[in-house]
Structures are given as C-alpha cells and as structure tokens.
Amino acid sequence: PREIPSTCAYAEAAACEASCFLHEARGTMTTLPSFPEERDVTGEEPRIGVFICRCGGNISNVLDCSQVADFARGFDGVEGSFVLDFACFPEGISFIKEKIKELGLNRVVVVACSFRSHLAVFQRALREAALNPHLVTMVNAREAIAWPNREVPESALQRVKEELLGALGRARSLKPLRPSLREVTKRALVVGGGISGMVAALGLAKQGFPTYLVEKEGELGGQARRMFRDVKGRDVSQFLSSLIKEVEENGLIEVLKGYKVAEFRGHVGQFQTVVEREGTKKALEHGVLIIATGASEYRGEEYGRGEDRRIISQLDLEERLKRGEVKGERKVFMLQCVGSRDEGHPYCSGICCQQALKNALILADMGISVTVGTKGMVTPGDTFELYLKAKEKGVRFVEADDRVQIERGEKLIVNLGEGREEFDLVVLSAGIVKSEDNDLLSFIFGLPLNEDGFFEPEDHVATVTPVEFSKRGVFVCGVASGPKTLEDSIAEAKAAAQRAATILTKERIVGGTMVSKVDGSRCVACLTCVRVCPFSVPHIGDEGVAEILPEECRGCGICAAACPRRAIQLEHFEDEQLFTQIGAILSA
Ligand code: SF4
Ligand code: SF4
Incomplete structure (x- = not known):
C-alpha cells in the first residue's frame, strides 16, 4: 500500500523506464496541427457573433434558446446570433468557423456550458478561422443557469440574458494575446552524486539528454558507500559499483567531482549554475535542475x-x-x-x-x-x-x-x-x-525547506508530484526531501528524471497567455506580490520593480488582487474587462 504522492512517483518511474526504451521514437508519430495566418483585428470595431447551444436538451429543455438569440440581436456590434444543437460537435464548430468568415466576425460569444471544460474547443475553432483564440468568451448556460433553475425557467431566462449582456460587454474589450516563447537548453543538471543523483542522471541520459552530475565529494556513491545489504538482502556494494560504472561510462553524463554549487540564476528552460572547485569556477547552462543532495546519518x-x-x-x-x-x-x-x-x-x-x-x-x-x-x-x-x-x-x-x-x-x-x-x-x-549543505543550497536555488531542514516541494504541487517544486523546471529526489528507503529513493529519482524530461523534450517553453503583467511605472517594489504568489514567480528585477515571467506565471491572479498599487493586471481578466462585464450586467 502507498499514499497518492508515492504512487505517482512510482508511476512516473515506470514511465521513465519506458521512455528510456522509446526515446528514439519520440515525436515520430506526432503531426502538429497547422493553422491559417492570424488576422490582425487591431483598429476594427467589434463584430460579434453569438452562438447559443441547445446541448441536446440540457439547455433548451429549460431555456427558450430562440428567445435568447433574438435578445442578443438587438445589441451594439452583434452581427449575428444563432442557435445550434451541439456547438462543440464538428458540425457546430464548422458552422461557427463559416460564420466568422462570412460575417467578418472578430469577437465570439458562446452561450453553452462551462468554460473550464469547453473554452479550449472554441478557442481552437477561432484559431482555425484565422482569429486570435482569445477573442472568444463564454456564458455557462448549462451548469450555472439551466440545471439549477429547472423548476423556474423564467428566472433562468432572466439570468442568461443578464449574463449575455455581461459577455457582450466583455467581448467588446477582449484583446488578442500571444504567448511568449523561450528556447530550451536541452541539458540537465543533477546536484548530488549518490544513488538518487546517479539514477536520475541515467534516467535522463538514457533518454538522450546530456546531463551534468555534480558531486561535492571526490567520489560518487554518497552514503550508500557505507551500506552492506538492502532490506531484501541484495548486495548494495555490487549495485553501487555497477551504477557508478554505468554513469562514468555514459558519454552523455559529465561527472564533476569535488565541485560545490556557488551561484544559480535563470528560469525554466534556461538556467545557469556556477560550480566551484578549489577556486576554479565553471558555468553550466541547463534547462532543468534535479536536487539529489542526500541526507546524513545522525x-x-x-x-x-x-x-x-x-x-x-x-x-x-x-x-x-x-x-x-x-x-x-x-x-x-x-x-x-x-x-x-x-x-x-x-x-x-x-x-x-x-x-x-x-x-x-x-x-x-x-x-x-x-x-x-x-x-x-x-x-x-x-x-x-x-x-x-x-x-x-x-x-x-x-x-x-x-x-x-x-x-x-x-x-x-x-x-x-x-x-x-x-x-x-x-x-x-x-x-x-538533513544534509549540512541544505540551508546554503536552499538559499542559492531559492527552494523551500521544511521545519526539519529537508527540501520540501510546496503542498499544492507535491500532492500529485512529490518530486516537483512550484519553481518550474526544478525537481528533488531521494532523501534530500526526507528519510525514505533505497527503493523509494530510486523510484523518486526516475520520477524526477521523467518530469524533467517533459521539459527537455520541448524545443521552446511556451508562456501562458492568461498571465499577470506588471506596469513598472506603478510598482513601488513593496514585495506584496513576491510574498503572496504561491508559485514564487514575481521578483524584483534589475529595474527595481516587480517582474513576472509569463513562462512561469500560472495565471491564478492572486498577485493582481493583492497589489496595493494596482500595478498588476491579469491578462484576459483585466480590471477594465471585468468592470465592463459587471457594468453591462448591472445596466440590465
Ligand atoms: S505588489 Fe504591486 S507595487 Fe508591490 S511589488 Fe508587486 S507589483 Fe510592485
Ligand atoms: S498570477 Fe498567480 S502565479 Fe502568476 S505571478 Fe501572480 S500570484 Fe503568481
């Protein structure tokens, strides 16, 4: 029996093993979708199309969809209003794309179900119709209106009209958004040359990724050098010797013995770490980082x-x-x-x-x-x-x-x-x-330690991925994050390698579009955003004001709500867009 985080680690470890065999075939059966060139809608007056979905009766059994369509037609900028049986089915999507082209629409409102489950479907439809995918907004007429108001259809109709007014207001203020792109340095850094570190390095190298393995001691092996047999009676020395041999003979692993970490900077996909041995410094460029610094015996x-x-x-x-x-x-x-x-x-x-x-x-x-x-x-x-x-x-x-x-x-x-x-x-x-180096490494890498001094990924990430920090591209494995058996440490090492490989397989890190942006002219560097962000994304940059990297921001909006200077806006949910939406609803 295992807890969920441990189960996930073992699952990732199995995926790592499989990927080591399959890595040469990676991407060979994938076809990337191609989209038409995006139409620039800058300066155009809003031309809105409203599409109301019956959802096979889920919505239309409560709401009179034709009445909703008629209601929408009367508003500024609405070029067409249509009722569809299933908006998200291929026929529905084709219809929306046709109308975008035919009527020259540059904004779309879909009155259907939850945007959480279906926004991506309609965003793709816009992209296929040469529009920026962020020019669509939705009204949740199913879960939020039809279902809870089955017994009172008049109230449901009133609600959907109000929400539709809000969505039309919001649609008018939507802006095209484009993700930022950052090249990925396809190389990993593993800090710690014990069993976990070596297993993690091999897990990456066997998938074709060059890996630095930094060990502060003059030899690999860590605490396992002192071990005799594992709990199943297997000879640890023999296992260790063959592991060290495999690591040292692997042409993709560069082992740096006797080196300590001195400096670290950068972001997921492009990290730089400086390691030092007897006064000689070496700068390492890497896209991911795995902490496998082990622990000590009391x-x-x-x-x-x-x-x-x-x-x-x-x-x-x-x-x-x-x-x-x-x-x-x-x-x-x-x-x-x-x-x-x-x-x-x-x-x-x-x-x-x-x-x-x-x-x-x-x-x-x-x-x-x-x-x-x-x-x-x-x-x-x-x-x-x-x-x-x-x-x-x-x-x-x-x-x-x-x-x-x-x-x-x-x-x-x-x-x-x-x-x-x-x-x-x-x-x-x-x-x-804890290892005696944890405090210093935690400071250099900006990673959290628990009260016992072990590295500890934040709760909101660790529940399903115990090896992943909220700082993107940084992972931990083995006893560096707390006492565990050799078997569990090995599973975690493979899991960390696999999580890291999901980044290294990418050519570029694609930044989010619905992310927070700082207006430097309003920021007073009060650090509120730095403190409240659950993913440690905002930092005070060289200009002395807060910076938020779009590749790291998860778009939760907490910092935007907390900033006392209103210097942060969450793209796609900017104050102006929300106020326009609320104003339109209130005007009803
Ligand atoms: S909370 Fe606002 S004012 Fe304070 S540092 Fe962050 S962006 Fe600047
Ligand atoms: S939106 Fe959320 S994840 Fe992004 S910087 Fe703000 S608090 Fe952090």
Whole structure:
C-alpha cells in the first residue's frame, strides 16, 4: 500500500523506464496541427457573433434558446446570433468557423456550458478561422443557469440574458494575446552524486539528454558507500559499483567531482549554475535542475558513541560487516530511534527500523544473539515480514525509550530500567538528518525547506508530484526531501528524471497567455506580490520593480488582487474587462 504522492512517483518511474526504451521514437508519430495566418483585428470595431447551444436538451429543455438569440440581436456590434444543437460537435464548430468568415466576425460569444471544460474547443475553432483564440468568451448556460433553475425557467431566462449582456460587454474589450516563447537548453543538471543523483542522471541520459552530475565529494556513491545489504538482502556494494560504472561510462553524463554549487540564476528552460572547485569556477547552462543532495546519518554522541568502538551506528555495523570485521561478538543490543522521535528530531526517520531488522537478521544468521530495544517498530507494507522473520529467528524485542543507559566496562551493560544485561556490541539506529549543505543550497536555488531542514516541494504541487517544486523546471529526489528507503529513493529519482524530461523534450517553453503583467511605472517594489504568489514567480528585477515571467506565471491572479498599487493586471481578466462585464450586467 502507498499514499497518492508515492504512487505517482512510482508511476512516473515506470514511465521513465519506458521512455528510456522509446526515446528514439519520440515525436515520430506526432503531426502538429497547422493553422491559417492570424488576422490582425487591431483598429476594427467589434463584430460579434453569438452562438447559443441547445446541448441536446440540457439547455433548451429549460431555456427558450430562440428567445435568447433574438435578445442578443438587438445589441451594439452583434452581427449575428444563432442557435445550434451541439456547438462543440464538428458540425457546430464548422458552422461557427463559416460564420466568422462570412460575417467578418472578430469577437465570439458562446452561450453553452462551462468554460473550464469547453473554452479550449472554441478557442481552437477561432484559431482555425484565422482569429486570435482569445477573442472568444463564454456564458455557462448549462451548469450555472439551466440545471439549477429547472423548476423556474423564467428566472433562468432572466439570468442568461443578464449574463449575455455581461459577455457582450466583455467581448467588446477582449484583446488578442500571444504567448511568449523561450528556447530550451536541452541539458540537465543533477546536484548530488549518490544513488538518487546517479539514477536520475541515467534516467535522463538514457533518454538522450546530456546531463551534468555534480558531486561535492571526490567520489560518487554518497552514503550508500557505507551500506552492506538492502532490506531484501541484495548486495548494495555490487549495485553501487555497477551504477557508478554505468554513469562514468555514459558519454552523455559529465561527472564533476569535488565541485560545490556557488551561484544559480535563470528560469525554466534556461538556467545557469556556477560550480566551484578549489577556486576554479565553471558555468553550466541547463534547462532543468534535479536536487539529489542526500541526507546524513545522525551523529550525536549520546550513549558513548565515538568514545567506544563497541558502540556504533547501523551504518558503522554495515561497514564492519562489509569488511568482515564482525567476528567475536556473541550478544548485540540494538537501540532504536536515536536522533529520531525526540525533542530535537520529532519526526520518524522511517527506515531505521527496517535497517535494524535487516541487520538483526544478518547477525542472527551468523549465530549472534540480538536484542532490539524499541519504542515500537515501524514496519510499513511488506517490511512487516522482516519483523516476523526476525522474531522467528529468535531476535528479541524489548521496550526501550530515551531513559536507556549504557555502562561501559569490560562488557557493555545496558540498563533498560527494569533490568541490566551484558552485551558485546551496542548498535544505535541513528536517524536521518538533513544534509549540512541544505540551508546554503536552499538559499542559492531559492527552494523551500521544511521545519526539519529537508527540501520540501510546496503542498499544492507535491500532492500529485512529490518530486516537483512550484519553481518550474526544478525537481528533488531521494532523501534530500526526507528519510525514505533505497527503493523509494530510486523510484523518486526516475520520477524526477521523467518530469524533467517533459521539459527537455520541448524545443521552446511556451508562456501562458492568461498571465499577470506588471506596469513598472506603478510598482513601488513593496514585495506584496513576491510574498503572496504561491508559485514564487514575481521578483524584483534589475529595474527595481516587480517582474513576472509569463513562462512561469500560472495565471491564478492572486498577485493582481493583492497589489496595493494596482500595478498588476491579469491578462484576459483585466480590471477594465471585468468592470465592463459587471457594468453591462448591472445596466440590465
Ligand atoms: S505588489 Fe504591486 S507595487 Fe508591490 S511589488 Fe508587486 S507589483 Fe510592485
Ligand atoms: S498570477 Fe498567480 S502565479 Fe502568476 S505571478 Fe501572480 S500570484 Fe503568481
């Protein structure tokens, strides 16, 4: 069982695997639509066509559509008013296109259903009729008027007339809008050369995208270099060596070892990052960014760790197991939740219980007696089987909390409060803590951290794409965004690569048309828009006033409503357009 964000990550990971096989065929079966050259309507008086849809009775069973058409005919600029059975069906669309040409229409009002579901259909019809697609507006006569007023058709008729007046007013003030275009640098940057970073880099390179892989250490592998086996008993060292080999031999991946990130700027499709090694700087141009900076093991010195070779962490144990250094020990005590679920680290590290169970099983197989002191084992999904298996093999589980004391003498004596017991080795299940670089990287890249210091994509994006920040073109994977298993980290790395590939496959980033625009002459750089935008789009530019990039703005309009200087207008919903619409309704 998985939560929705994790399910989505696994789905994206599967898509990444498939894309690695299919990338050469990408686009080969796609035909792009071609449209006639757009007619310039600048300076023309509005010539409005009104099209009223019966929607197979959904609307016409409540509203007398002919009466609505007659009503529309009497208004300024209305060149024609027509009733259609299904406006969105091919016959309806052809009819609208014909009338645009025949009557020289330069504005269209469709009285039909929700613009959310159908505006794009009618916008395309305009485009095919050589008009700018933003010269159409809609009245929702179905969901908003006919359906809720089935029992009172007179009220429905009155409502639709009022809405139609508003739409006619709005239609007169509509302007053609054109999207901005930005070339995409078809290269990725992955920061962090642990397992997640390498998997993400390969996920992109295998789809044909050149990728920089920046690692601050002198070698690839991260924390996994210390790991012995994963929870399924697979040899991590072997997996890691073959992964490193594959990355280093891939001609599309440029590995930059020993480099740290120094500067970052730019926007989706065109980022520039400066990395630095021993005073030498290197500027990297890339279209997307994946953060895979990993995390660290909690290194607190409680219980005598660091002072006694017999008190170690699970990762220390794995290193010893790898080197064959676990030999004479007969009795091992494992203590859970060290640096997790305490005052300083209130979160559960999520993977230490599985790590302890996996290592306890390895020790049990070596004939070593293992006792696990725990506040309660956390074993989600199929890892519960590890717990059952450990019990079967004689691993003992005892209750233990932060009051456990360890006395160091010839033997290690563990005092659990209710009794003292001798052990040869104490293994602390140390939690996962944020990487020490997170604060600096968060500042350089302008990315949010959660209260525990891990990178955390914003809620409104993360619900369905846990690897994607609201800053477009920037992704995160693995334990950089919080503790998780190796398997989940790998899935996230592939998911991040796949999300990033959706940008790199494009030649250009097409900016939105219904986006906010700043009038620099009114802006006083009060930062209100910078603070309220849920997607962190507005910033104060070189001119000292707010700037909003159309390729990044999602058109929610929050900044336009919040700006105290009314310096921001949301295109297609400008104040003037809305006031004209409201004024027309009120005049009715
Ligand atoms: S809220 Fe308005 S005045 Fe303030 S910085 Fe943004 S655009 Fe400028
Ligand atoms: S319209 Fe929304 S997404 Fe665009 S800049 Fe304003 S607040 Fe941000």
